Amino acid sequence: MTNADLEKIVDTSDEWIASRTGIRERRVANGMVTSDMAVIAATSALEMADTDRDEIEMLILATVTPDYRLPSAACVVQEKMELNNAGAFDVVAACTGFINALSIASSFIENGNIKKALVIGVEKLSTFTNYKDRNTCVLFGDGAGAVVVSAEEGDRGIINSFIKSDGRYRKLLWSEVGGAANPYSESFDFNGNDKIMMNGSDIFKIAVKEMSNATLKVIEDAGLTVDDIAIVVPHQANIRIIEALAKRIKISMDKVFLNIAKYGNTSAASVPLALDEANREGRIKDGDYVVMVAFGGGLIWGATLVKW
Numbered sequence: 001m002t003n004a005d006l007e008k009i010v011d012t013s014d015e016w017i018a019s020r021t022g023i024r025e026r027r028v029a030n031g032m033v034t035s036d037m038a039v040i041a042a043t044s045a046l047e048m049a050d051t052d053r054d055e056i057e058m059l060i061l062a063t064v065t066p067d068y069r070l071p072s073a074a075c076v077v078q079e080k081m082e083l084n085n086a087g088a089f090d091v092v093a094a095c096t097g098f099i100n101a102l103s104i105a106s107s108f109i110e111n112g113n114i115k116k117a118l119v120i121g122v123e124k125l126s127t128f129t130n131y132k133d134r135n136t137c138v139l140f141g142d143g144a145g146a147v148v149v150s151a152e153e154g155d156r157g158i159i160n161s162f163i164k165s166d167g168r169y170r171k172l173l174w175s176e177v178g179g180a181a182n183p184y185s186e187s188f189d190f191n192g193n194d195k196i197m198m199n200g201s202d203i204f205k206i207a208v209k210e211m212s213n214a215t216l217k218v219i220e221d222a223g224l225t226v227d228d229i230a231i232v233v234p235h236q237a238n239i240r241i242i243e244a245l246a247k248r249i250k251i252s253m254d255k256v257f258l259n260i261a262k263y264g265n266t267s268a269a270s271v272p273l274a275l276d277e278a279n280r281e282g283r284i285k286d287g288d289y290v291v292m293v294a295f296g297g298g299l300i301w302g303a304t305l306v307k308w
Helices: 003-007 014-021 034-048 073-081 094-110 167-172 200-221 239-249 267-280
Strands: 058-062 087-091 116-124 142-150 157-165 229-234 289-296 300-307
Touching: 003 014, 014 239, 034 073, 034 116, 034 142, 034 267, 058 073, 058 094, 073 087, 073 116, 087 094, 094 116, 094 142, 094 157, 094 267, 094 289, 094 300, 116 267, 142 267, 157 200, 167 200, 200 229, 200 239, 200 289, 200 300, 229 239, 229 267, 267 289
Parallel strands: 058 087, 058 116, 229 289
Antiparallel strands: 116 142, 157 300, 289 300
16 A cells, blocks of 8 residues: 555645655555464464474464454464464564564573474554544554574574563553443444554654663663664654664664565564564674664563574
8 A cells, every 4th residue: 555545545645654754655464364464474484494383382473453352363373374382372562562572482482491482473454543544544554574483502592672661651552442441332433443543743752762762771781882783673663763763872774774665564563574674685694783672552662682
């Protein structure tokens, strides 16, 4: 779905969207559900990692758009992929979901409970977007990304992670209707409050500050400096947020991976999608220090430092 397509739906323009967000197009997964996208991404990750399905002992799936309210999307993916040796569950942390899921998988491995985990970030935000709201509908797209996390000898892998949240700001980015606190009723008029609602200006300020703090924390806690980082893979929410992040932590935009123009904001899928593209494009080399950082509804933010 291009910006030109959106011009036919709401009062907007390609110039307005691109100049304020950096987004030119986004994907809509017509004819697919969340678990379908997750299976495609997960299968690709298993192939790249040369890992058999029976080796996966844990499946952690980050999403806010599961196929059903019950069971978890992870269990649906488990059935479709015949991952019969795994425990499976969802993580609901919006755009930070992949960082949270990755941190959980790392902890289980470090504790010796499992040896291999499959971590997926996937969203079908087209089902959750109000296409009458020009301020939000231009932002979101569908997508999926996945990684295999395994116990290995040596000094490479996930070095550390940092996750924090502040529920006092939950109404800056939320969906008011549809949960147990405010369920659908027969008289519900579907006026948009069952979709994503966001206060963009307030989100911007907090996102830049906390993504910067999270990035610097994982770097400093590892005894490194920003100069040691080969590439930052940020959540692809808004080009202005990403540019402000780079300026705040004093890193060149040449070291920041961007694909927001093609996909828009894909929430929990954003970081793994960008990580996969950066890897396939040769932007990440063996031994590189990589920081993944995200910020999303909750409000929740976090970062992970990896030695590739």
